[in-house]
Amino acid sequence: MIKNRRSPLVYYPKTVNELLQLYKSMPDSLLFAGGTEILYGRREKYPVLPNNIILLSRIEELAAIKRSEGYLEIGACAKLNKILGIGEHVLKPALYQAIKSIATCEVRNLATLGGNICSSYRKKTLFPLLTLLDTRLELRKHGGSRWINLKKYMIESEGLQPGEVLTRIRIPFNNFNNQAFVITGDLKSDYHNAMTFAFIASVQKEVLSDIRFSIGFSNNSIFRVRDFEDALSGRKLPIFGLTEDPVYNRLTTALKSNDIEISPFRRQQIEGMFLSFLHQLNDTL
Ligand SMILES: Cc1cc2nc3c(=O)[nH]c(=O)nc-3n(C[C@H](O)[C@H](O)[C@H](O)COP(=O)(O)OP(=O)(O)OC[C@H]3O[C@@H](n4cnc5c(N)ncnc54)[C@H](O)[C@@H]3O)c2cc1C
Missing domain, CATH: 3.30.390.50 (CO dehydrogenase flavoprotein, C-terminal domain)
Structure with a gap:
């Protein structure tokens, strides 16, 4: 512990339900996915973080990537490099390039797609393309869930509300050749x-x-x-x-x-x- 400050408590939920329950009971806690945005540019030896941190990285279902007939479904905590690993033929050239343009390979090993979407000030890299592709997001909170179009999500009053967590991202397959x-x-x-x-x-x-x-x-x-x-x-x-x-x-x-x-x-x-x-x-x- 640093003088006069208590170290943050870190919680490790293993399922989405556990996560939603925890988040409901501690709405001021910080959701921590890859942490690359949260810790970006912090030069202090001990960065000041909220008292309670909920780590998302141990929730397997949030890291899953699935292909269905109509769309690619990506768990919010899938790492950017894991998504690139699906291959350009599935992601198609623009999305592949867009993800690859983010930061460095080392950062992409930690950074998640959900963290990118939920970051409050990094909308320029993926959003222009993801909105063209009619991307939809699943937002869940304790006792409820909703799907929302990314374009609508960008309107502040429609986007992430208190207690909500981004859980899945659906990108429809397309015929843009x-x-x-x-x-x-x-x-x-x-x-x-x-x-x-x-x-x-x-x-x-x-x-x-x-x-x-x-x-x-x-x-x-x-x-x-x-x-x-x-x-x-x-x-x-x-x-x-x-x-x-x-x-x-x-x-x-x-x-x-x-x-x-x-x-x-x-x-x-x-x-x-x-x-x-x-x-x-x-x-x-
Ligand atoms: C050197 C460097 C270069 C970068 N370059 C770029 C770039 O070119 N383009 C770009 O877009 N980004 C860039 N970033 C920012 C960042 O790496 C990415 O946006 C990354 O995808 C964020 O993901 P993360 O998992 O690390 O998010 P985190 O840092 O863990 O979280 C980011 C925010 O989202 C919230 N959050 C995370 N997951 C969820 C969830 N599932 N539900 C609700 N809220 C959630 C967190 O509470 C936090 O507020 C860069 C970062 C670094 C360090």
């Missing part, structure tokens, strides 16, 4: 000013049957223009001269009128990234 994931910006300074681009598209018999893209900013906001995506879906490829097409205004207008201010340089960068993905689609023919 063209995917890209790119991070730009200063990756050394904690991704300050970084932007995350996620693109997914389905091309069937020279028709762009579905296209979705979103961008994550360092302040955690996510940019997406649904009516622009809708206007492009169903078009025949190749698509040339899109910048001259009235539909393109939907993108440029949204970039200017977005809630967050996007600098002219970034607007150009975003348009450039989008057009280069479109060229990739044209090249698949």
Whole structure:
């Protein structure tokens, strides 16, 4: 024990029910998954932590990864490297790249997907892509559970409520046969000013049957223009001269009128990234 401070008490539930009961009786306790976010940047020899810590790492069912016909189901405490171990052919290129872009291999050995989703200030790496993929989350508390779409979860009043724990993440399998994931910006300074681009598209018999893209900013906001995506879906490829097409205004207008201010340089960068993905689609023919 450090002078004048009691050491935290650490609890090790072995089942989800035990966890929910414990959390109900000690709502101020800290849920500790991989701890990489919790301990990130702490330089003290003895980091100050809440009095009660509930460790999630011994709950086997929270670490399980299952494949069903329609979706991949990942336990909240599955480590990022274990998820990568499923392979790119199952995860598909964008998700594989997105997870692999997080921190270092050593950190990913500890870090969990649930911890990433529940972290209060790290939404830019996986969220843009996971929302495009219609990811759903299971939130449980003592005596109740609910499934919620990740997009809705991001609304504060809808997200994790007191006493709730994220238990499972469902990512539907998809037919997006063209995917890209790119991070730009200063990756050394904690991704300050970084932007995350996620693109997914389905091309069937020279028709762009579905296209979705979103961008994550360092302040955690996510940019997406649904009516622009809708206007492009169903078009025949190749698509040339899109910048001259009235539909393109939907993108440029949204970039200017977005809630967050996007600098002219970034607007150009975003348009450039989008057009280069479109060229990739044209090249698949
Ligand atoms: C060097 C370094 C680089 C990093 N780079 C990135 C990056 O590029 N992108 C990125 O997104 N992250 C990054 N991170 C942050 C972090 O590693 C990841 O977000 C990681 O996935 C967090 O998982 P964890 O299990 O360690 O979470 P923890 O640190 O254990 O928990 C994070 C938060 O989530 C809560 N929590 C955890 N699990 C649950 C649950 N099941 N239900 C409810 N609440 C829960 C915890 O109470 C805590 O508040 C980096 C970290 C380090 C150390």
